[in-house]
Amino acid sequence: MTEKRTPPRYRVSARARRDRLMSGLLLLPYALPFTMFILVPVVVAALLSFTFFDVINRPVFTGFLNYITVFTQDTVFMKNVLPNTFLYALVVGPGGYALSFLVAWMLTQLQRLPRTILALCIYTPSMLGSVFIGVVWRAIFSGDQSGFVNYLLLELGLTDQPIQFLLTRDYFMLIMVIVSLWSAMGIGFLAMISGILNVNEELYEAAYVDGLRNRFQEIIYITIPSMKPQMLFGAVMAIVNAFNMGWIGVTLAGANPTPEYAGQLITNHIDDYGFIRYEMGYAAALSVILLVVVYLFNRLAYRFFGEKEEAAA
Amino acid sequence: MRHPVRKPRRSAYSGSRINPKHFSAGQIKFYLLLLPLAAFMVIPVIMIVNRAFMSLGELHAFPPRILASRFTLDNFRALFQMSSTTGVPMSRYLFNSVVVTALTVLMNLLISVSSAYVLSKKRFRLREKLFSINQLALMFVPTAVAVPRYIIIVNSGMLNTIWAHVLPLVAMPVVLFLIKQFTDQIPDALIEAAVIDGAGDLAIIRRIIIPLTRPALATAAVLSFQQVWGTVEASNNFITDDSLRTLAFYLNAISTNNAVSAAGMTAAASLILFLPNLLIFIIMQSKVMNTMSHSGIK
Numbered sequence: 129m130t131e132k133r134t135p136p137r138y139r140v141s142a143r144a145r146r147d148r149l150m151s152g153l154l155l156l157p158y159a160l161p162f163t164m165f166i167l168v169p170v171v172v173a174a175l176l177s178f179t180f181f182d183v184i185n186r187p188v189f190t191g192f193l194n195y196i197t198v199f200t201q202d203t204v205f206m207k208n209v210l211p212n213t214f215l216y217a218l219v220v221g222p223g224g225y226a227l228s229f230l231v232a233w234m235l236t237q238l239q240r241l242p243r244t245i246l247a248l249c250i251y252t253p254s255m256l257g258s259v260f261i262g263v264v265w266r267a268i269f270s271g272d273q274s275g276f277v278n279y280l281l282l283e284l285g286l287t288d289q290p291i292q293f294l295l296t297r298d299y300f301m302l303i304m305v306i307v308s309l310w311s312a313m314g315i316g317f318l319a320m321i322s323g324i325l326n327v328n329e330e331l332y333e334a335a336y337v338d339g340l341r342n343r344f345q346e347i348i349y350i351t352i353p354s355m356k357p358q359m360l361f362g363a364v365m366a367i368v369n370a371f372n373m374g375w376i377g378v379t380l381a382g383a384n385p386t387p388e389y390a391g392q393l394i395t396n397h398i399d400d401y402g403f404i405r406y407e408m409g410y411a412a413a414l415s416v417i418l419l420v421v422v423y424l425f426n427r428l429a430y431r432f433f434g435e436k437e438e439a440a441a
Numbered sequence: 442m443r444h445p446v447r448k449p450r451r452s453a454y455s456g457s458r459i460n461p462k463h464f465s466a467g468q469i470k471f472y473l474l475l476l477p478l479a480a481f482m483v484i485p486v487i488m489i490v491n492r493a494f495m496s497l498g499e500l501h502a503f504p505p506r507i508l509a510s511r512f513t514l515d516n517f518r519a520l521f522q523m524s525s526t527t528g529v530p531m532s533r534y535l536f537n538s539v540v541v542t543a544l545t546v547l548m549n550l551l552i553s554v555s556s557a558y559v560l561s562k563k564r565f566r567l568r569e570k571l572f573s574i575n576q577l578a579l580m581f582v583p584t585a586v587a588v589p590r591y592i593i594i595v596n597s598g599m600l601n602t603i604w605a606h607v608l609p610l611v612a613m614p615v616v617l618f619l620i621k622q623f624t625d626q627i628p629d630a631l632i633e634a635a636v637i638d639g640a641g642d643l644a645i646i647r648r649i650i651i652p653l654t655r656p657a658l659a660t661a662a663v664l665s666f667q668q669v670w671g672t673v674e675a676s677n678n679f680i681t682d683d684s685l686r687t688l689a690f691y692l693n694a695i696s697t698n699n700a701v702s703a704a705g706m707t708a709a710a711s712l713i714l715f716l717p718n719l720l721i722f723i724i725m726q727s728k729v730m731n732t733m734s735h736s737g738i739k
Contacts, residue, residue, distance in 0.1 A: 147563075148565060150641075150642050151559045151563045151565060151642075154555040154556065154558065154559045154642060154646075155555075155556050155559050155560075155571070157548075157551070157552035157555065157556075158552040158553060158555070158556035158612055158617060159556070161552075161608050161609075161611045161612040162575075162578070162612035162614075164593060164597075164608070165590060165593070165608065165609040165612065166578055166581055166586075166612065166614070168589070168593060169586035169589035169590050169593065170581075170586060170589075172586075172589035172592065172593070173585065173586050173588065173589045176588065176589065231475070231478065234471040234474060234475055235471075235475065236459050236460060237458055237459070237461070237467075237468060237471050238461070238468055238471060238472075238475075239460075239461055239462060239463065239464065240460065242472075243460075244726070246475050246476075246479050248722075248723070248726070249479040249480075249482050249483045250478065250479055250482050251722075252482060252483060252486055252719065253482050253485070253486070255667060255715070255718045255719060255722060256486070256711075256715055256718075257670075257671030257689060257711070257714050257715065257718075258671070258673070258693065259671075259689065259692050259693045259696050259707070259710060259711045259714055260489060260711035260712075260714060260715050262696060263489060263492075263696055263704075263707045263708055263710075263711045264485040264486075264488055264489045264711075265485070267488070267492070267505075267704070268485065268488075273503065274501060274502075274503055274504075274505045275505070276505050276507075279503075279504055279505050283504075310481070310482065310485075313482075315615075315664065315733070315736075318729060318730065318733045319733040319736045319737070321730070321733070322730055322731075322733035322734035322736070323733075323734065323737065324459065325459060325460055325734070326734045327459065329459070332459075343458075355737070356737070356739075357736075357737020357738055357739050358733075358734075358736060358737045359737075360737065360738040361736050361737055361738045364579050364580055364738065365579075365615075367580060368579070368580050368581070368582060371582050372582050372583070372584060374584060375584075395582070395584040395585070398584060398585065398587070398588075399584070399587070402587060402588045403587070403588075403678065408588050408592075411588050412588055412589070415585040415586060415588065418582060418585045419582065419585050422580050422582055422585075423580065426580045433738075434738070435739050
């Protein structure tokens with residue numbers, strides 16, 4: 129669009145040239161670190177994924193071997209990591225997203241003061257760092273009788289001996305999901321509150337004249353369509369969050385890999401191969417797979433809420 | 442001719458119930474759902490705050506306690522003393538964290554606001570393309586490229602320097618995104634007037650863009666602070682010299698290495714890490730909400 133508006137028919141004046149130079153200079157301080165730590169790493173990961181690289185020797189080109197290994201040899205990946213990642217991402221991503229919207233919507237039905245206080249309470253966990261999350265949830269799910277959940281279960285007679293919540297695979301994923309949802313109400317959630325509050329009042333009134341009957345229809349036909357931009361922002365944040373939280377399992381277990389790989393997500397698998405076994409080429413292949421999966425999920429979100437398709441391309 | 446005037450049927454509509462001014466009975470059901478949820482969200486936080494002030498005996502008491510009966514500062518004292526035995530005093534970690542965080546947040550805001558200005562107010566060919574690249578980068582997952590980042594840090598000689606903390610985090614796509622969306626609201630006429638008065642780009646950024654995007658900048662500061670203050674990526678991967686690592690790393694190490702014996706200390710540590718986040722957010726809260734209304738992706 130902009131190309132058409134500024135056709136280079138006449139000679140670019142000295143002033144315009146200076147202006148362009150200045151624009152470039154102003155972009156540079158952001159563009160440089162962006163290129164160096166976001167763009168180039170993605171490209172390097174893509175290149176390394178076709179090599180064997182142990183950090184010490186030069187990378188050796190191996191073609192698609194890493195990818196073939198991921199899908200045919202790596203039983204941990206196929207049996208644990210992949211199903212775990214999808215299960216986790218589906219529950220925490222779309223689940224956390226729907227929850228964020230519902231809670232945000234309910235909050236907007238309240239007056240300002242109670243809304244602010246409750247929103248702060250609900251937002252707080254997303255501010256806590258990994259240290260905090262590890263400390264508190266390890267205390268709650270501690271495997272002896274002094275763990276809060278075990279204490280309650282014992283008191284209520286639901287179990288006769290403490291359950292090793294964080295050392296065995298039975299409940300590990302469930303706990304990870306609870307903890308993740310607990311800390312998933314972040315800025316996407318705040319954006320949704322703002323979005324709902326900003327929907328034009330008259331739209332509701334007009335819609336009721338046109339035969340809208342209840343609040344469910346209100347949400348489906350008015351609220352969500354009028355705040356698509358915030359919905360999309362929230363969706364992108366939710367997806368990124370869902371794939372970025374691999375550390376939660378490691379924090380809860382206190383070790384990577386998690387017990388019997390019960391909470392092993394693809395990001396932990398990358399860490400495991402990259403920084404514990406130093407098989408950087410293989411880790412890079414896993415990274416590329418992760419980035420592709422995240423990208424596909426985002427395409428889906430843009431399909432739902434995007435107004436112009438090319439934004440996602 | 443006279444028609445009977447039919448009132449439009451709007452029986453179901455009783456005024457939008459968004460952001461009401463007064464309490465109504467219809468809100469009770471929302472309170473019934475929201476209050477338990479809020480409790481579930483905050484109770485773990487209250488627990489940790491209390492555990493930070495509990496005595497050793499109380500921490501391991503049976504039945505387990507949520508609230509401290511007597512507040513003691515022993516855990517904080519132990520935390521400070523323990524660091525002196527490892528060779529690097531805790532004050533050093535704290536100093537590193539403060540420097541790294543301040544530098545990163547400041548640089549982050551400056552470079553983002555200048556880029557946001559260019560992407561929002563200048564007309565040039567690549568404008569849309571550049572912004573959509575940044576928008577694509579919103580979905581960037583840093584852990585996915587930990588390996589290449591490490592290689593870049595090593596090869597650029599940044600290993601074991603403060604820049605290994607700062608530079609990987611200064612370009613934050615979400616920050617640029619939020620500030621740019623906010624800058625879009627500033628009328629072009631204002632900038633044209635400034636240009637006619639002879640203001641250069643830097644003057645425009647300083648006197649128009651920064652003052653008018655204050656809410657977005659506050660939000661950006663909150664987000665960027667949260668990211669930097671709590672991160673352990675750089676200390677774990679790019680720094681091998683203990684005296685250059687950050688508080689988050691140190692407190693994290695204590696909590697994973699001595700999970701049982703240092704329960705009180707780790708609680709104290711996590712409180713120290715968390716409080717600045719909370720305070721900054723509460724102070725900036727209204728500005729954050731203001732920014733979020735412009736945060737949409739169109």
